[in-house]
Structure formats: structure tokens, C-alpha cells
Amino acid sequence: MSRSALVLILVLSAGVIGLQAVHERRGGPLAAATENFLYVQSPEAMQRLALSYDALLADLYWIRAVQHFGSTRLSQDPNKQYDLLYPLLDLTTSLDPRFRLAYLLGAIFLSEPPPGGPGRADLAIALLEKGRRADPREWQYPLSIGFVHYWWRQDYQEAAAWFLRAADLPKAPEWLRPLAATTLAQGGSRESSRVLWRQILDTAEVNYLRSEAMRRLDQLDAMDQLDALRAAVNAYRDRFGASPDGWEDLRRAGYLRGNPVDPTGTPYRFADGTVSLDATSPLHPLPTEPVRLR
Amino acid sequence: MYAVRHIALNVFKESVRDRVLYSLVAFAALLIGGSFLIGQLTAGSDMKIIKDLGLAAIATFGLLIAVFIGIGLVWKEVERRSIYGLLSKPVRRHEFIVGKYAGLALTLLVNVAMMTAAFYLVLAFMDTQFPENVRAIWPAPAVDPGMLRAIALIVVELLLVTALALFFSTFSSPFLSAGLTVGLWVIGHFNADLRNFEAVVDSRTAASFARALYYVLPNFAAFDIKTQVVHALPVPASYLITTTAYGLVYVALLLTGAVVIFGRRDFK
Numbered sequence: 164m165s166r167s168a169l170v171l172i173l174v175l176s177a178g179v180i181g182l183q184a185v186h187e188r189r190g191g192p193l194a195a196a197t198e199n200f201l202y203v204q205s206p207e208a209m210q211r212l213a214l215s216y217d218a219l220l221a222d223l224y225w226i227r228a229v230q231h232f233g234s235t236r237l238s239q240d241p242n243k244q245y246d247l248l249y250p251l252l253d254l255t256t257s258l259d260p261r262f263r264l265a266y267l268l269g270a271i272f273l274s275e276p277p278p279g280g281p282g283r284a285d286l287a288i289a290l291l292e293k294g295r296r297a298d299p300r301e302w303q304y305p306l307s308i309g310f311v312h313y314w315w316r317q318d319y320q321e322a323a324a325w326f327l328r329a330a331d332l333p334k335a336p337e338w339l340r341p342l343a344a345t346t347l348a349q350g351g352s353r354e355s356s357r358v359l360w361r362q363i364l365d366t367a368e369v370n371y372l373r374s375e376a377m378r379r380l381d382q383l384d385a386m387d388q389l390d391a392l393r394a395a396v397n398a399y400r401d402r403f404g405a406s407p408d409g410w411e412d413l414r415r416a417g418y419l420r421g422n423p424v425d426p427t428g429t430p431y432r433f434a435d436g437t438v439s440l441d442a443t444s445p446l447h448p449l450p451t452e453p454v455r456l457r
Numbered sequence: 458m459y460a461v462r463h464i465a466l467n468v469f470k471e472s473v474r475d476r477v478l479y480s481l482v483a484f485a486a487l488l489i490g491g492s493f494l495i496g497q498l499t500a501g502s503d504m505k506i507i508k509d510l511g512l513a514a515i516a517t518f519g520l521l522i523a524v525f526i527g528i529g530l531v532w533k534e535v536e537r538r539s540i541y542g543l544l545s546k547p548v549r550r551h552e553f554i555v556g557k558y559a560g561l562a563l564t565l566l567v568n569v570a571m572m573t574a575a576f577y578l579v580l581a582f583m584d585t586q587f588p589e590n591v592r593a594i595w596p597a598p599a600v601d602p603g604m605l606r607a608i609a610l611i612v613v614e615l616l617l618v619t620a621l622a623l624f625f626s627t628f629s630s631p632f633l634s635a636g637l638t639v640g641l642w643v644i645g646h647f648n649a650d651l652r653n654f655e656a657v658v659d660s661r662t663a664a665s666f667a668r669a670l671y672y673v674l675p676n677f678a679a680f681d682i683k684t685q686v687v688h689a690l691p692v693p694a695s696y697l698i699t700t701t702a703y704g705l706v707y708v709a710l711l712l713t714g715a716v717v718i719f720g721r722r723d724f725k
Contacts, residue, residue: 229500264500
């Protein structure tokens, strides 16, 4: 290669890199180009277009679904839209009907309430039902449907029925029947919720699910701790006839040994005589207390 | 037989000279790069995705080699006029065709064997990256010999694609041969639609024509059992035997056709 050609290549390379930097500094692609778009939404059409690459395309759509969920969840947009999540999961599971994790994790993504997710428990159940049709012997699908009914719909009768259906399937773990019984007897109690999340934690296949189960268990602990703190505030009020001004008053009165922190180490808030979880805590917001059997 | 072996070895050496085996480097880079990226991009399923990626890459690299070398096998000799010298030697025309085919088949076999070895090495490495409890719930172990069934059918599929490319190259230009081969490969994945055509059209004639095409056109969809092996689903031995037999008989048919056409060509 001649010296002048080498110089030309270097100059042109510098030009390309420089222009790309200018482009990036000006905000990257135009807004319309970055809008989320799914060119083929029909699973039937995509199955045909995939030729023999259906499993690989399923993986690509799965990666896209995870990225779509994660980036939307982490975005600063106040009006988070998860419009593509179900179509992406539908395409993934149509291209590879045995993609177990796409059903199980996809259902968790779909049922997460706003702003952390689309809050579509109905679509989560539809996705899991699709998984059941593909593999009727897999016990995790009915368990997950029962879980959606339990946690997001607070329909404990329906949840217990699904747990029992899961228990009837081959290779189902032994704890499913006791779980169904507990759900029926005391569904919605923190203790039964704790049993459910602990089982999910013990059997979680991916880190996301494991950390989600740990977060939920911490939330349940935080709810117990908040109850205890509120009881202490009430006891102080009964004893002294006025609300405490802060944790210091409670500590001096012997109700606390130090400043209380939630399971993540974030201090609890105490303002105007009310105890609450701090908004900056990773556990915020706490789940709605179950109402039907409380 | 000597002539066939000689021509086959020459085709193999020529493909090595043409740096066809460089595709292995691309394959290894794709697989190793993919393994590192996938862990960052997705939540779980890394092993499934690596297996899907590896099997799809073996099939794709093989397909590209089969088509783009297959279409030039005969054409190049005619274009360079080296065919005159060749046919003036004690080489019969059918030996020339079979030798060319065997050479490319050998190239593909070596290529697929090396890609398979690299694939299993990456899987063995990936296997060490996961804790025991995660490995326990995989439907199949990372280094699963069961995947060789899918690779075996990929090889049969590639042999069929090579035969198609060679068949077309005996009477048409490389561009047209590539179009026809890839076209038939694509159509061969829609065989199920041809079989069920009567469900979407009222015309009995059209349905019968589609049914006839279903039997005549190569059924490439039958060779795809990648999803089954990755999910450790059962693949009956009878299915493997029938599909392999189907592929090999089709190859024999195409080679016979290629020999007939090539035998009738006038090179004066």
C-alpha cells in the first residue's frame, strides 16, 4: 500500500469518527427513527418467514422483549409505555413454543403494575395458558397462573385451584399441595405470601426472578416492621397523650433501640406522627395489602 | 473410481486455496462473541440461545459454501475452457460430475466437523460458567451429544443443497443457478403449506397441483430438528433414518439428472 493511500485511509477514518461524534452530540437519530416499532406482528407470518431459523429468531425477539421491558422500566419518561411487550413475547413463543423461560419471565414482566410494568395480569395469564397448550405436562405454568391470581388479582380461590392443578402434574414438587391449602385457609396473609415467595426464591432459575423474590420478601418484612413501629407510636401516644416528635422520643421512652431502617438499610420516614417507607428505598412502593381475606 | 477421487481431492484442495476454511474463523468469532454478549443482553436462557446460535450458524455457513461454491463447480471449468483438457483425459463425464460433487461434499464435511468441534468447546466452556442449581434445570446438558442428530441432518440438507447447485450449474449461469438453488431452498420450507393447500383454495386442480409439488419439490423443512434437540425433545430414530434416506435418494436423483444433462452438452 502506498504512503498516500495510507494517509487517505487515515484521514477518511478520522472524518467518519469525527462526523459520528458530531451526530451523537446533536442527539443521535431523529425522534421518529427511534420510536418502537414491530414490522411483523403476526406470529403466523413470522413463522413462515423464519424458514429454519425459527428458534434463533425466537431468541432475538426474546432479547428484544427483555430490552424493551428493561429500558422502559428504567426510563425517566413519566408515561411509560410497554406496548410492544406482549407482541414481542407472543412472537417469541410462537416461533419457539417450548421457550419455557419466555412464558414464565414474560408473565412476570406483564403483570408488574405501572410504572414498573404494564400491569396486564390478563395478558400474563393468556401467555401462560399458551405455554400450557404447548406443554401440558409442565407444572410451572399452572403454578405461575395461580401466582398471578394470588399476587396481582388477590383471587385466592382461583389461585389455590391452579396450585392444585400444578400439584397433579408429573415432577411437581411436594410443597404445592400445602401451598394450595394455605392459600385457601389464609390467602392474602403475609405469612402465606411469604411461603409463596420463599418457594419462588428457592426454585428461581434466573437472577432476575431471584432478586425479585428477595425484594418481595424484604417488602413483607418491611410491612411487618412498619406495623411494629406504628404500634410503638400508638403506645407512646397512649402513654404520653401526644405524638412523638421523632425517633429520638421513641428511643428515650424505651420503645426503640436506635433509628429504624428497612431491610435494605434505608431509614424509615417519620413525619407528622406517621411512620412510612422512604420514597428513596428500593422497596418503594410497597404492595397493596390484600383485602379479601384480611 | 480413481478419476472421481482425484477430481474430488482437487476440488477440496482448491476450496482450501480459495480460503473457504476461513469461514471457520468467522464461525468461532460469532460463537465466542455471541456467548459473551448474550449474558449481558438477556435474562436467563443463555445456554439455549448459544445452542440455537451455534446450530443456526453451522447451517448458514454450510449453506453459503454449498450454494456459492456449488454453482461454480462446472461453470468455472467451462468458462476457463479447462473442461476441454479435462475431458480429453481418461475421465468420463459422469466421473467429472460425481468427483466435483464428492469434493465439495468433503469440503462441507470437514467444515461442519470443525465447526461442530468449536461449538462443543464453547459449550464446554459455558458449562463451567453456571452454578449447579442452574445446570440442573436445563432440559439437556450443555455438552449434549444429542445435538449431533441435528447436525447430521444439517449435513444431509447441505448435501442436497450442493446437489441442487451442481445440477443447475450444469446448464445455467452461476447467477441463475444461485437464484434457483436458494429459491428452491426457500420453497422447500413451505412444504407444509403446499400439502394443506386444499384448505385455502376451492379449486381442486390447484389443490392437486400443489399436492404434486409437495411430493416433487425438496422438503427442506424435514431436515430441521434444531428446536427439538435444543429442548431435548424425542426425535425417533425412524424419523432420522427416513429423512436421511429421503435426502440421499434426492441427491442421487439430482446427480443422475446432472450427469444426463452434462453428458448431452456439446462443448465444441
